[in-house]
Amino acid sequence: MEKFSKVKELLASVEADAEKFYSAGNNAAGTRVRKAMQDLKVLAQEIRAEVTEKKNAK
Structure with a gap:
């Protein structure tokens, strides 16, 4: 979930440049x-x- 939060932060930070x-x-x-x-x-x-790794571990 940490990486997903990073994705959201990165998107928010690039919005002004876009x-x-x-x-x-x-x-x-x-x-x-x-x-x-x-x-x-x-x-x-x-x-x-x-996600694939977690899914296949079940």
Whole structure:
């Protein structure tokens, strides 16, 4: 559940940068959004592996 909380925190933190990129065309904010999305991908994959491991342990 800790990793899921990290996903929510990361999404909340990148929201302002996404707004800057899509509304104002700020390219630096776009770079930060891309990095955050990569971090989300890694976290999501870790969560998937954890869920699969717990499911198969039953």
